[in-house]
Amino acid sequence: MSYLNLLLLFIPLSFLGQYWQVGDSWIFIAACIAIVPLAVLISDATEEIAGYTGPKIGGLINATMGNIPEFFIGLFGLQAGLHELVLASMAGSIIGNILFVLGVSIFCGGVLHSTQTFDKTVARSNFSLLCFAAISLVVPLAFKLTQHDPAKLERGLSVLSFSMASIMLLIYLMGLVFSLIAGKNLFLEQDRNGNGKEAKWPLRHAVAVLAATSFFVAIESELLVSKVEAAVRELQLPELFIGIIIVPILGNVAEHTSAVMMAVHNKVDISLEIAVGSSMQIAMFVAPLLVLISFALGNPLIYVYDPFEVIAVSSAILLSLYVFQDGKTYWLEGALLTFTYVIFCVAFFFQ
Amino acid sequence: MSYLNLLLLFIPLSFLGQYWQVGDSWIFIAACIAIVPLAVLISDATEEIAGYTGPKIGGLINATMGNIPEFFIGLFGLQAGLHELVLASMAGSIIGNILFVLGVSIFCGGVLHSTQTFDKTVARSNFSLLCFAAISLVVPLAFKLTQHDPAKLERGLSVLSFSMASIMLLIYLMGLVFSLIAGKNLFLEQDRNGNGKEAKWPLRHAVAVLAATSFFVAIESELLVSKVEAAVRELQLPELFIGIIIVPILGNVAEHTSAVMMAVHNKVDISLEIAVGSSMQIAMFVAPLLVLISFALGNPLIYVYDPFEVIAVSSAILLSLYVFQDGKTYWLEGALLTFTYVIFCVAFFFQ
């Protein structure tokens, strides 16, 4: 990770950029790059802490803390009123994990190991919650498209957003309870390195790293969000494309690297847990939490995704349900998932 | 069932209400309540008669007679010209059975027995027919949304409604033949109590009860339907909500109770047969039969559901296909199905 840590230099660079008032899009790029090593450090620190607590509590900590970058970007996006960007980054995170992260993992694993097998039942609970997440995207959109009375529409969407977010968090908690009782690994992997390794950092050190990186992630997230509009203007990138493709990649670098490494070491189960688990946590924990926070802040995030996002997320979930149904993976399936992601990228770029 | 029989008192109450001209919405409520014990008695009587005929003919009788309340409500709805209410009650019956009835059953069963298993192949035929039913909802809606020439649209929808209803009844009959030949239990359970119990009532008694309860269900259905508009006005309940949530609950109380009891007794196969079978019969038998009757009456029921109903029914069917694919059920899956139903209820309330 030492090379990656060099990227931490982009934190002071982003501050200097602001001080010297270089172009806003340069600051945007610096903030984007700075988030990558921070997200990886948060993952490392979380895992180290989890090493002190035993696997069950450790899984909980991993599940809750692993999405800090996504959460902060969402939070500052809410504050800046960039509701569409927040929703796009949630949708992009779901698609990115199950198509791109998994696709590349399976492709690499499949090229090296031919057929790879995994335990179907482990992935099932995550996929069940993802199915629910897909329905939770479809329902409010369908409501919006079929309710033509503006007053009823506004009130209905508001109630629907709030009640769906509450129900999703409730189901997420039920899922946590379920996995604690069943001893099954519903929520993120004990350990992204795939073996019951001992904690290497002193606990105090790990907590300090987590606190410090979270602090800087928050700062860089705010920077990034505050410069998005300049980036849209100056870099000619559509906002939807930034939200759905670029932002999710920043927060998911840690998951991406781990998932590919696991597949390369013929542990495709763990790749699946990382990628599908991460998608599910974004969909069922981070997104509904942001909705509830937005209601508390008095500026409700109406939980209605763009129709094209709904179609992309639903197709991605359906495709992965089919591909992972048989407990085996081949490189061809990895290529299918990856190219589906590429097609979505092209479409979002021109949207 | 003795407590439930007290509700039969709402039959005379509904008559008295009409005589004394109390508010129409009171009569509506009384008719709603009166239908509940009648529906349960029809189920009981049907089952007793089936006890005299052996399992094959018994299954046929169950499948045909168990939906008498839904049929009468639909029939009087047709006569009153409340076509949207009729379609909504069909959609609501399908959703209610596979999400709410099954969800609660699996949740209760799962809490008591942890993992429950069932024979995947038994549920398959019912699910195959449900898939066909889902397509039969999507096709005419898609036709309506994409055909912009009004004359062609009207003619096309009329031909499509008639031919689809005929095909669905034909497939339903084929399904009956298939289950008779295969000896498989495609259509409703031999016996909702899950054991090959002997008939307890004399045949004559059972037939008399069936006749009497059917008669009263017809009367109360007509009352209910005739007061729906008053109820919409006075109780401030949207008509779609009455059709899709309230009406189906009345006719499905018997199925609901049995399905939950079976799951509690760790016979989740039978819960599945009851709930999925009942959904399938509504979709493939009662609904197309009403369409054909409406054509015979000269006031064709155009078989196009509301877009939101189509989305709800399709999502419910896809979700249940996934959840029941592995031959195992957990309480978490029950919670998922139940909460999906809750979300649909909220959405329909504000529609």
Add this chain to the structure above:
Amino acid sequence: MSYLNLLLLFIPLSFLGQYWQVGDSWIFIAACIAIVPLAVLISDATEEIAGYTGPKIGGLINATMGNIPEFFIGLFGLQAGLHELVLASMAGSIIGNILFVLGVSIFCGGVLHSTQTFDKTVARSNFSLLCFAAISLVVPLAFKLTQHDPAKLERGLSVLSFSMASIMLLIYLMGLVFSLIAGKNLFLEQDRNGNGKEAKWPLRHAVAVLAATSFFVAIESELLVSKVEAAVRELQLPELFIGIIIVPILGNVAEHTSAVMMAVHNKVDISLEIAVGSSMQIAMFVAPLLVLISFALGNPLIYVYDPFEVIAVSSAILLSLYVFQDGKTYWLEGALLTFTYVIFCVAFFFQ
């Protein structure tokens, strides 16, 4: 095949028709009929050639040459500017194979042999590529429906069509490589007669037949396409119906006959390979190839199907995924698939 060869007489008849200037719709009908025996002869010749090359190269030849009739009809459709007809014939070929050809095969096989079983893993790769094809239909349509800026729409659709067609061909090639490496039969059957039969025709003879029939198929395809508009006018058949129902039947007669024969001989695996493989080749090879050719010709085929076609193809693929998931087939499932096709036919007729 001797009776079928009598239909070759329709080749000279179609020429005479043109010479004598009989009604255009008569020439259209003659060209339609003439294509049937030609398509069967192309299949036979391809298979004979494949008999000389060993199964792997043979599979490749079969996969590439078996779709010559569909390719020529598409090519001349492009030249004549009948883009909608070309897309409709692709969609119709996919639907026709997985619903009608498979439905009839399974129904006939099931009536004779009761339950038929097949190896689930063989069908999986084809179905995975079909899932991808379904997404590739949904994405550009969703793009078109959600992008309201005409300039961006046009440019986006053009880029999307070109890049999707390239990706689909790439995936198709990957699939070929995958099946060559894995030794699995991803692409069409070694031999439609289901046994490792020896080549019967001299190689030179087979190549000559292939060349001659391809030549005449090209001529008749051009005739057919040039008379489509007259047929629409004079026979009162909607163009969409001709494209989606009639044209695909002509090119698929060979596949249809073989698939049914295999099911009747209790080799339902081979029926599946023929029908699903043929659908997949149309979707992932012929259609994208035509798109790329259309770009080369400077008259781009925008790869956006009619919404109703997208719904029909997606529903057909989802239904067949479910039906073939368990490795068993019953006549009831065959009836379901066939009647789904009938419903689509009715809907397309009135579209």
